[in-house]
Amino acid sequence: MRRALAVQTAKKLRPAIDPIGRFPQLLMAAEGIFAAERKAKAEALPNATAEAAAASPSVDVQ
Amino acid sequence: MDYDDEARKLFASLGLDTSGAGKCNIYNPMDAIYRDAGGGTLYVGNNTAAQNAADLKRHGVTHVVNCTDNLPLYHEGTFRYLRFNISFFPMYPNLAAFLDTLFEFVDEALALGGSVLVHCLAGAHRAGTTGCLLLMRFMKMNRCAARHQHALTGPALTGARAVRLSSRAQSSRRADGEEAPSRH
Numbered sequence: 001m002r003r004a005l006a007v008q009t010a011k012k013l014r015p016a017i018d019p020i021g022r023f024p025q026l027l028m029a030a031e032g033i034f035a036a037e038r039k040a041k042a043e044a045l046p047n048a049t050a051e052a053a054a055a056s057p058s059v060d061v062q
Numbered sequence: 063m064d065y066d067d068e069a070r071k072l073f074a075s076l077g078l079d080t081s082g083a084g085k086c087n088i089y090n091p092m093d094a095i096y097r098d099a100g101g102g103t104l105y106v107g108n109n110t111a112a113q114n115a116a117d118l119k120r121h122g123v124t125h126v127v128n129c130t131d132n133l134p135l136y137h138e139g140t141f142r143y144l145r146f147n148i149s150f151f152p153m154y155p156n157l158a159a160f161l162d163t164l165f166e167f168v169d170e171a172l173a174l175g176g177s178v179l180v181h182c183l184a185g186a187h188r189a190g191t192t193g194c195l196l197l198m199r200f201m202k203m204n205r206c207a208a209r210h211q212h213a214l215t216g217p218a219l220t221g222a223r224a225v226r227l228s229s230r231a232q233s234s235r236r237a238d239g240e241e242a243p244s245r246h
Contacts, residue, residue, distance in 0.1 A: 006197040010190065014093035014106050016072065017190030021063035026151050030195055033158050 003031045065149055066132070069108075069184035082108050082184060092121075092179060095193050096200060102172040104200075106193040108185035112136055124176030125167065129188035133181075142171070148188050164192065165199055 007027070010017045019027060070080050078084040082091075091114070092107025105111070105121065112118075112126065115137045125142045128135055131150070135143040144167040154160040171178045180196070182188035 002198055003194075006194045006201070009201070010095050010106070010194050010197055013095045014090075014185065014190065014193070016089055016184060016186040017106065017193060018186050019191040019194060020068060020187050021065070021149075022152065023148075023187065023191040026148070026157075026191065027194060027198070029157055030161060030198060033161065034198060 002034070003027045063149075065187050066130075066183050068187055069182070072184050072186055082110050091117075092181070092185065096197060098172045098200070100172055101175045103177040104168070104172075104193070104196055105177065105179045106185050106189050107179050107181045108189075109133055109181065109183050111179060111185065112181040115140055118179060121179075122177040123179045124174065125171035125178045127164065127167065127178060127180040127189075127192060129180060129182040129192050133183065142167075146192060148192055161195065164195065168196060168200075 007017070007019060069082070073080060073082050076086045076089050078086055078089070090107075091111035092105045094103050094105050096104040098104070103122065105123065112128070112133065113136050118126070118137075118141065123141060125144070126135070126137075127144045127146050129146050129148045131145070131147045135145065144163065146164050146167075151157065151160060168178050180189045180192045
């Protein structure tokens with residue numbers, strides 16, 4: 001969907017744009033790379049938050 | 063696939079000469095496809111646009127991505143260049159690293175507030191696909207963006223109008239609490 005939307009958006013702004021030949025395969029592969037990056041970031045975020053909480057010094061409220 | 067040959071077929075279908083020169087009301091040497099929050103603009107264009115240094119400067123272009131293996135880097139010393147041989151992508155074992163060379167180059171340009179021309183011979187297949195890759199990376203393609211883009215009907219949108227509309231879509235996404243176009 002993201003790949004299709006990017007092509008659709010680009011074509012509206014420059015109608016000549018036309019990924020032909022093996023380029024659709026490239027866009028599909030790139031979409032997979034971006035999805036993996038997003039997943040890695042999403043997985044890293046809760047871990048980083050938990051680590052930061054564990055590392056922060058406790059504060060005694062008097 | 064011979065992309066130069068495909069470009070010449072496109073030129074012929076538009077009534078342009080083999081270099082893409084000539085007038086056609088549905089095809090421009092270059093078009094804006096993305097406006098960064100920092101003010102830079104991403105253009106996709108053809109060989110004619112790449113040769114016209116004065117016009118590129120007028121559009122604030124500081125960086126040029128040449129998506130061919132045979133067209134010259136016309137104005138080295140005036141603009142920063144990246145040769146991005148997109149048609150060779152199957153030869154790269156690490157596609158992510160190959161794409162990163164493109165993204166880092168464009169990141170640098172946009173971080174400096176500069177604009178980028180991505181070009182090949184026709185600005186349709188190689189540069190067009192590169193433009194799509196950049197849109198996929200820089201714009202968070204979502205339903206809201208799609209709604210705005212669906213409003214872009216009628217004749218081809220180019221130059222300032224395209225940029226205004228793209229910026230409006232970004233502003234709207236921010237107003238909706240969605241993430242602004244990001245540079246990683």
